[in-house]
Amino acid sequence: MKFLVIIVVLIAGVLVCDKYEEKLFPPISWIYALWKKFSHVLGIVMSFLILTALWIVGFGTYAIVIRIITLPKRFAPKPDTYWINVEPTTVESMKRQF
Numbered sequence: 001m002k003f004l005v006i007i008v009v010l011i012a013g014v015l016v017c018d019k020y021e022e023k024l025f026p027p028i029s030w031i032y033a034l035w036k037k038f039s040h041v042l043g044i045v046m047s048f049l050i051l052t053a054l055w056i057v058g059f060g061t062y063a064i065v066i067r068i069i070t071l072p073k074r075f076a077p078k079p080d081t082y083w084i085n086v087e088p089t090t091v092e093s094m095k096r097q098f
Helices: 002-019 026-069
Strands: none
Touching: 002 026
16 A cells, blocks of 8 residues: 555656646756656667567467468478369350459
């Protein structure tokens, strides 16, 4: 419960500092400026880590599943030709194609 109160007070302090940034006293404005720089760097690092983990987990598992699914196709015999025999068409079948 104490931890939750501390978090709420810190969030409220940051919101107040953000709203009245131009009117802050010098020691508080310096601390707030350092906090903004630190949070920017922390955001860059965390986004890099989270996106890297999502990329590896998401696309890695996708690639493994696709390889397992397509495994039987790799061992299937290849046809001698890819020619498809078609039935002869008439002039009547060419009308109203769409």
